[in-house]
Amino acid sequence: MIDDEFERVLSGARLGSGAAFAALYAWLAPNVVSYLRRQGAEDPDDLASEVFLGVFRNIATFQGTGDQFRSWVFSIAHRRLIDDRRKRGRRPVTVPDHGRLVHRSLVDVESEVERHLSAKTVEDLCGDLPDAQRDVLLLRVVSDLTVEQVATILGRSIGATKALQRRGLATIRKKLDKGVPR
Amino acid sequence: MTRFGDYLGGMRRNRDGDDDAEEALLSGVDDAASSAELVAFVNALRSQANNETPRPSPELLTVLTHGRSAERLFEVHAPGGTKAQRRSEALYGARSVRQRPPLVSRRATGAFLLAGAFGAFGVAGAAGALPNGIQRATSSIVRSLTPFTVPERNRWKKPPPMIVTPTPANMGQTVPGSTETVEAPGPAPKPPPTASIGGEELRSPEKEQGHDTGGPNAPEPLPAGPTLTGPSPDGIASTLPPVVTVGGMLAPATTPPKPGTVNSGGGHATTSQGPSAPRTPSNPGDSAPERTGPATSQPGDTAPGRSNPKPTASNPNDTAPGRSNPKPTASNPSDTAPGRNNHDTSPGPVSSAGSEGTTPSVTHPPSQSTNAGQGNAKGHGPKA
Numbered sequence: 001m002i003d004d005e006f007e008r009v010l011s012g013a014r015l016g017s018g019a020a021f022a023a024l025y026a027w028l029a030p031n032v033v034s035y036l037r038r039q040g041a042e043d044p045d046d047l048a049s050e051v052f053l054g055v056f057r058n059i060a061t062f063q064g065t066g067d068q069f070r071s072w073v074f075s076i077a078h079r080r081l082i083d084d085r086r087k088r089g090r091r092p093v094t095v096p097d098h099g100r101l102v103h104r105s106l107v108d109v110e111s112e113v114e115r116h117l118s119a120k121t122v123e124d125l126c127g128d129l130p131d132a133q134r135d136v137l138l139l140r141v142v143s144d145l146t147v148e149q150v151a152t153i154l155g156r157s158i159g160a161t162k163a164l165q166r167r168g169l170a171t172i173r174k175k176l177d178k179g180v181p182r
Numbered sequence: 183m184t185r186f187g188d189y190l191g192g193m194r195r196n197r198d199g200d201d202d203a204e205e206a207l208l209s210g211v212d213d214a215a216s217s218a219e220l221v222a223f224v225n226a227l228r229s230q231a232n233n234e235t236p237r238p239s240p241e242l243l244t245v246l247t248h249g250r251s252a253e254r255l256f257e258v259h260a261p262g263g264t265k266a267q268r269r270s271e272a273l274y275g276a277r278s279v280r281q282r283p284p285l286v287s288r289r290a291t292g293a294f295l296l297a298g299a300f301g302a303f304g305v306a307g308a309a310g311a312l313p314n315g316i317q318r319a320t321s322s323i324v325r326s327l328t329p330f331t332v333p334e335r336n337r338w339k340k341p342p343p344m345i346v347t348p349t350p351a352n353m354g355q356t357v358p359g360s361t362e363t364v365e366a367p368g369p370a371p372k373p374p375p376t377a378s379i380g381g382e383e384l385r386s387p388e389k390e391q392g393h394d395t396g397g398p399n400a401p402e403p404l405p406a407g408p409t410l411t412g413p414s415p416d417g418i419a420s421t422l423p424p425v426v427t428v429g430g431m432l433a434p435a436t437t438p439p440k441p442g443t444v445n446s447g448g449g450h451a452t453t454s455q456g457p458s459a460p461r462t463p464s465n466p467g468d469s470a471p472e473r474t475g476p477a478t479s480q481p482g483d484t485a486p487g488r489s490n491p492k493p494t495a496s497n498p499n500d501t502a503p504g505r506s507n508p509k510p511t512a513s514n515p516s517d518t519a520p521g522r523n524n525h526d527t528s529p530g531p532v533s534s535a536g537s538e539g540t541t542p543s544v545t546h547p548p549s550q551s552t553n554a555g556q557g558n559a560k561g562h563g564p565k566a
Binding site: 015016017018019020021022025029030031032033034035037038044045046048049050052053056118119121122125126137138140141142144147162165166169172173176177 | 201204205207208217219220222223224226227228230231232233234235236237238239241242245246247248249250
């Protein structure tokens with residue numbers, strides 16, 4: 001979302017416009033749900049709805065650009081995710097999205113099978129990562145945040161965040177070199 | 183070449199290169215330095231994230247449809263809008279949180295608590311239990327407002343303790359709070375002596391009841407004990423003044439004791455020891471055959487066969503058969519010469535009435551009867 005457009009949408013959201021809320025939701029909800037799903041949330045859609053309800057409730061207090069808004073939304077999503085983990089009290093387990101993929105597979109069978117395999121591989125690779133490394137990689141790739149933003153959300157230094165990112169990529173590279181079944 | 187060597191610089195260059203390659207990979211810029219499989223993984227992850235189609239919850243769908251008004255409606259009916267509300271609802275239930283007591287009842291509760299505090303303050307003021315300044319102010323206010331009189335705190339103070347020095351003038355008088363009574367000698371019975379200080383008669387209630395409990399620390403009043411009548415050691419007693427104890431201190435008495443009669447608790451005790459004073463009597467003539475009870479523990483009453491490891495009483499009658507005395511100090515009748523101190527080693531304040539073996543009127547409570555026959559003056563006195 002371009003900054004001018006974002007400013008306009010944000011102003012409408014502060015005034016309570018439902019269209020502005022819908023625009024913000026359409027902009028960031030897919031990434032939030034994907035982040036929550038890769039992190040092993042039990043019900044990513046419901047958790048994402050809670051995240052956006054919190055965002056819309058407190059949107060009058062936000063001031064900043066589109067990138068800062070994205071970082072703010074994902075910081076809320078990360079906190080909700082931690083709360084969800086505490087509630088469940090167990091290690092995150094990735095939830096595959098087979099039903100949606102099957103629905104899509106009706107359109108283009110070959111591409112969806114390839115995508116499904118790829119999604120399965122991605123899920124396995126993400127699920128085998130340690131929590132800290134997975135947090136960094138998912139926030140970097142799925143949420144499209146910078147290292148500084150990720151470090152702020154996770155409460156770590158930039159150097160530590162970079163180290164975790166490097167170790168996570170190295171782990172994935174090793175597994176890919178060994179030949180993960182697709 | 184740096185002073186750290188080429189290897190470190192090479193590592194740094196490689197790390198910098200890795201950082202750049204990783205940054206390019208993660209930011210989506212095609213980088214040839216990264217492996218193709220890793221690039222494929224990142225691209226697949228990003229594409230999947232962008233293709234997600236979330237399903238909003240009904241509440242969120244309402245907000246997205248109707249905007250802020252729907253959100254406000256949602257906040258009102260949502261279970262616990264704030265964190266505190268949610269916590270209280272989790273503890274007590276949502277209904278109890280919404281059904282708070284109305285404002286009128288809360289005000290009534292506050293008024294009730296205020297009235298209770300005021301009443302407690304008034305009661306404390308009437309009892310004189312407040313601090314000095316507050317009590318004075320309270321009493322003045324109450325005096326000015328009401329016909330009642332609230333005592334000031336100074337009126338509740340106790341008078342200073344009376345210190346009575348035994349002199350011939352007050353001999354035989356009872357001092358309240360003290361442990362002894364000095365009975366004035368004389369053949370003719372005198373009326374119960376009273377001491378008056380400042381016009382007040384100084385008589386303890388125990389004395390009026392005929393009991394001398396041995397001071398305020400005595401555990402219980404003594405029952406009436408047997409009356410012992412024995413031969414009077416007039417020869418020695420008449421020559422030496424008795425020593426009475428006042429408040430645990432020794433004070434010489436100028437009047438000789440009443441000869442011949444020992445009243446152990448039944449009537450007026452002539453000399454009672456302090457609470458912790460061990461009994462150290464030494465009555466040389468205490469071999470009274472008419473003694474009917476074990477009320478007294480004269481050193482001469484040592485039963486045969488009892489061992490006395492540390493006798494201190496100077497009684498010539500201590501030479502009972504079978505008695506072993508490892509530390510005899512006065513087991514020899516020849517040691518009981520008048521005027522000789524018989525090494526009374528009893529600790530604490532000693533009622534040394536008759537320590538010379540001359541005072542006949544030594545009274546011991548019946549509780550000391552367990553010592554009768556032991557003749558040991560160490561640690562067997564009445565203790566508080």
